[in-house]
Amino acid sequence: MTQFVGAIDQGTTSSRFIVFDRHGAILAVAQKEHRQIYPSPGWVEHDPLEILANTQEVIGAALARANLTAADLAGVGITNQRETSLLWDRETGRPLCNALVWMDTRTDELVQHYRRDGGQDRFRDKTGLPLATYFSALKLRWILDNVDGARTQAESGRALFGTIDSWLAWNLTGGPEGGVHLTDVTNASRTMLMDLATCAWDDELLATFGIPRACLPRIVASSALHGTIRTPPLDGARLAGILGDQQAALVGQACFAPGEAKNTYGTGSFLLMNTGTEPVRSKAGLLTTLAYRFGDEPPRYALEGAIAITGALVQWLRDNLGLFDSAPEIEALARSVPDNGDVYIVPAFSGLYAPYWDDSARGVIAGLTRFSNRGHIARAALEATAYQLCDVVAAMEADSGIRLATLKTDGGMVANELLMQFQADMLGAPVVRPRITETTALGAAYAAGLAVGYWSGTQELRDNWGVDATWRPAMPAELRAHHQRSWKKAIGKSLGWIDRPQAAADDAA
Numbered sequence: 001m002t003q004f005v006g007a008i009d010q011g012t013t014s015s016r017f018i019v020f021d022r023h024g025a026i027l028a029v030a031q032k033e034h035r036q037i038y039p040s041p042g043w044v045e046h047d048p049l050e051i052l053a054n055t056q057e058v059i060g061a062a063l064a065r066a067n068l069t070a071a072d073l074a075g076v077g078i079t080n081q082r083e084t085s086l087l088w089d090r091e092t093g094r095p096l097c098n099a100l101v102w103m104d105t106r107t108d109e110l111v112q113h114y115r116r117d118g119g120q121d122r123f124r125d126k127t128g129l130p131l132a133t134y135f136s137a138l139k140l141r142w143i144l145d146n147v148d149g150a151r152t153q154a155e156s157g158r159a160l161f162g163t164i165d166s167w168l169a170w171n172l173t174g175g176p177e178g179g180v181h182l183t184d185v186t187n188a189s190r191t192m193l194m195d196l197a198t199c200a201w202d203d204e205l206l207a208t209f210g211i212p213r214a215c216l217p218r219i220v221a222s223s224a225l226h227g228t229i230r231t232p233p234l235d236g237a238r239l240a241g242i243l244g245d246q247q248a249a250l251v252g253q254a255c256f257a258p259g260e261a262k263n264t265y266g267t268g269s270f271l272l273m274n275t276g277t278e279p280v281r282s283k284a285g286l287l288t289t290l291a292y293r294f295g296d297e298p299p300r301y302a303l304e305g306a307i308a309i310t311g312a313l314v315q316w317l318r319d320n321l322g323l324f325d326s327a328p329e330i331e332a333l334a335r336s337v338p339d340n341g342d343v344y345i346v347p348a349f350s351g352l353y354a355p356y357w358d359d360s361a362r363g364v365i366a367g368l369t370r371f372s373n374r375g376h377i378a379r380a381a382l383e384a385t386a387y388q389l390c391d392v393v394a395a396m397e398a399d400s401g402i403r404l405a406t407l408k409t410d411g412g413m414v415a416n417e418l419l420m421q422f423q424a425d426m427l428g429a430p431v432v433r434p435r436i437t438e439t440t441a442l443g444a445a446y447a448a449g450l451a452v453g454y455w456s457g458t459q460e461l462r463d464n465w466g467v468d469a470t471w472r473p474a475m476p477a478e479l480r481a482h483h484q485r486s487w488k489k490a491i492g493k494s495l496g497w498i499d500r501p502q503a504a505a506d507d508a509a
């Protein structure tokens, strides 16, 4: 019997289920968006039950499309939006509140509080992360402090904490009737509660953030037999892979050797470089994170340039300004003008992440004149993605000492050819799109397939990788320099926009 591998890709905007064959070709895919809930400025929530229902729906739809059942799948992997955090009741299976999404900034005051003693990089050595609203520990702390009964239930072990991987894995493997409560090393490395060196929860961090150990999942490898799925239509399938979505894309792009890197353009954009078996401490504002751990092999680490808002800016132009009806239409609108008309947008909706790490930054549109029109705004929005990426590439090259000869890309925005050409122009290096752009789901499928012996090893996965399209730099150097200067000026307008009480500012300095 021919078998395949399935992957759940639970992203910030949608959930997908994709079935792959041995060559990484897609047999079937189904996808569904979920609601983005904005209860107040800076707050972003997801309904965990909606995400679970959508995940089950897309699994059913994709299997039906290819006329497959659970028995046709050698294994199933999960990949997920990282950091997004929730707490649920292990007896009823009900979440205690909506999930706090990674880009939610409500923990800003907590961040300032913890920065007062030791500054932004207080926990960087141990966790690889700066203190920022982005990571899970303070999201969980907020839930424990603000949701009725949360702390008592978490301390007694009745309430379980998880990122989205844990929530889906627990539900799929039985929920209240024996579901497994675990998370993989890549997701755990984004909580700010795990020691990078030991890949274990760290007592000192738990005590500092006031997090009870009883509510935490077990940390496991990314590729291993995690449990058996007990819910239809995957009943009986083996759950054998879990990876945070950006690390999954690194695996899906076959970046298995130190120095190999990829960038994924989705809601945000995330450049990851494999650094091998040793964590590399960043001096240039990048994150140090787990890349993957396959079975009992030593964990692999990565440097990461995380950008919060890229595709989300396109959504904002669509949903909040009504400039077009669907994201792909931005390309035609941007092409309606020959250039950006000297308009620059810094989409610091959740502050600025790498390499700036400024929670007090806010979005700006700079350079407007009576000449500026919708086309210039659309063009500036796409260009903002490219400029932000150039900033993290520069930081990556400084930290790693490696010049990125080409940029491997994937994610929803790589369909945008105007952006891809502009990215190559601004980087001064070729940008490459692989044949299989669903690299995130593919990475989760690879993790699962390696664990069950469907694939023999990473060489077989490398052989599946191939180029679909390449964009080469063609912009005159003076124009590139002009864009770089203007972008830096616009960044200057965005940084430090929110006034902080003086004491906090002094302490953070």
Ligand SMILES: Nc1ncnc2c1ncn2[C@@H]1O[C@H](COP(=O)(O)OP(=O)(O)O)[C@@H](O)[C@H]1O
Pocket (backbone or CB within 6 Å): 011, 012, 013, 014, 265, 266, 267, 268, 310, 311, 312, 313, 314, 315, 327, 328, 329, 330, 331, 411, 412, 413, 415, 416
């Ligand atoms: N043709 C396009 N041009 C520009 N942006 C696009 C295009 N198609 C999709 N996007 C953007 O890409 C994002 C979706 O990409 P995806 O990789 O599915 O995201 P995620 O994994 O974060 O949910 C959305 O933010 C959307 O606005």
Ligand SMILES: O=P(O)(O)OC[C@H](O)CO
Pocket (backbone or CB within 6 Å): 010, 011, 012, 013, 080, 081, 082, 083, 102, 244, 245, 246, 266, 267, 268
């Ligand atoms: O779901 P995506 O593709 O927007 O990725 C989100 C990241 O995992 C956040 O860290």
